[in-house]
Amino acid sequence: MAAEMSDPYKSKVAVITGGSRGIGYHLSSALVDRGTKVVIGNRNEEQGQKVVKEFNERLGSEVAVFLCTDVTKYDDLKTLFALAESKFGGVDIAIMNAGVVGDNNTTYGAFSPLDDENEMWIQNINIGGVIKGNKVALLHMAKRDKGGVIINTSSMGGKYYYTVWFCLSLHPYVVRGIPQYVASKAAVRSWTEGLNADLYSSLNIRVNSICPSYVNTDMLDNLPDDPSYRKMVELSGKTAMKDCVSAFLHVIEDAKINGETLSVWPEPLGFRIEPKPSMHP
Numbered sequence: 001m002a003a004e005m006s007d008p009y010k011s012k013v014a015v016i017t018g019g020s021r022g023i024g025y026h027l028s029s030a031l032v033d034r035g036t037k038v039v040i041g042n043r044n045e046e047q048g049q050k051v052v053k054e055f056n057e058r059l060g061s062e063v064a065v066f067l068c069t070d071v072t073k074y075d076d077l078k079t080l081f082a083l084a085e086s087k088f089g090g091v092d093i094a095i096m097n098a099g100v101v102g103d104n105n106t107t108y109g110a111f112s113p114l115d116d117e118n119e120m121w122i123q124n125i126n127i128g129g130v131i132k133g134n135k136v137a138l139l140h141m142a143k144r145d146k147g148g149v150i151i152n153t154s155s156m157g158g159k160y161y162y163t164v165w166f167c168l169s170l171h172p173y174v175v176r177g178i179p180q181y182v183a184s185k186a187a188v189r190s191w192t193e194g195l196n197a198d199l200y201s202s203l204n205i206r207v208n209s210i211c212p213s214y215v216n217t218d219m220l221d222n223l224p225d226d227p228s229y230r231k232m233v234e235l236s237g238k239t240a241m242k243d244c245v246s247a248f249l250h251v252i253e254d255a256k257i258n259g260e261t262l263s264v265w266p267e268p269l270g271f272r273i274e275p276k277p278s279m280h281p
Contacts, residue, residue, distance in 0.1 A: 008253045010035035013088040015081055017041045017071050017133060018098030020051040023153065023215060026245050027095065029055065032063045036093070039084040041069030041076070071098045071129030077136045090144050093252060094137035096130045097153040101181050110179065119180075126184035131191060138205065147204035151251055152192045156213040156263065158185025159274075185211075189261055196259035206258040208251045211274075213239040213266050240267045247271035 014031050018024040019040035028038045032055045042048045048066035055064040067083050069076045084091045100122055112119070130152050141148040157178070192209040199205045215238065247262045250271070257273070264271040 012092040013037045013039065013084050013090055014093035014095060015039045015041065015084050015091050015137065016095045016097055017069060017080075017129065018153075019095075020044065020048040020066065023212065023241070023244055024095075024097040025051060026241050027097070027248050028064065030245050030249060031093075032059055036063075037088040038064045039080065039087070039091075040064060040066045041071070041080040042066070042098070043068060043070060069098075071096075071133060072124045074132055074136070077133050081136050081140050085140060090146075091137060091140045092146070092148050094133065094141075094148070094150045095153070095248065096133040096137075096150070098129050099126045099153060099155075099184075101178065122180040123184050123187075126181070127187040127191065130188050134191075134195060134207070138199070138203075141205050142203055148206070149252055150195075150205065150207045151248055152188050152207070152209045154188040154192070154209045154211045154261070155182075155185035156211050157182045158187075158189055159211060159263070192261070193259055206251075206255070208257055208260050208262065210244070210247050210251070210262050210264065210271075212244050212247075212264040215239045215241060215244055238266055239264050243267070243270045 009031065012035075014028075014036050016024050016028050016031075016038060019028045019038065020042040021044070024040075024042075028040060028051070032038050038055070040048055040052065045066075045068045048068065052064045052066040056062055065083060065087050067076075067080050069080050071077060081091055081094075134150055134152070137148075137150055141150075189209050189211065192207050196207040199207060244264050247264045251257050251260075251262065261274045262271050263274050
């Protein structure tokens, strides 16, 4: 614990899924600038190699490596974490950030096609990838016996299905067409809280989740083609990327944050730790 608090970045190694685009890219960039070695897992080979080259050239040494990774496959995740171990000596920080909202040409709502393969596509990536990634991360962290921190990217959508908060017009636009997405992100939050209860007292591994609101990334390009949804996104306040990255860094830096959910609100509110529900009637 003391080592983590005294120097949360230097000589540390982070594995980040979805680390070459959007939130993951900006977080990876912030980490390498602070002295952390980064292992990026993403499905886009060209994009991942480009980002790694950018980081290594900027820092003047090998501070980042990339591996094409499908987070729905244990074998890919095991290879990703093994790369962190062979290249940089282990894993201190694991950030499960890979996720999808859907495809604007496909519906994932109540009346979507009854298709076995497509039905669980979002779930397999958003929550399946988190569960599998966490379990592989734990094996590596437990083996080193140095503790660690796991952060899972959830979403405000996993907390508030009727997205009324911070619509500038205050009209109650209802989120339609993405119940699969919001269910997957709610599951990420619940999994994180449950997993933490199993770990911290025995392994000194902290597990937390981050719930951003709408962040201007390319994920917004794949939102459902539903007029009410597009209107809601247009009127909603946006979360600043700097606030989103700051929330992740805050969790890494503060060893007292454990089993928590941090919500990242639209500007200018920043982030906060969500209060836990009372156990008393």
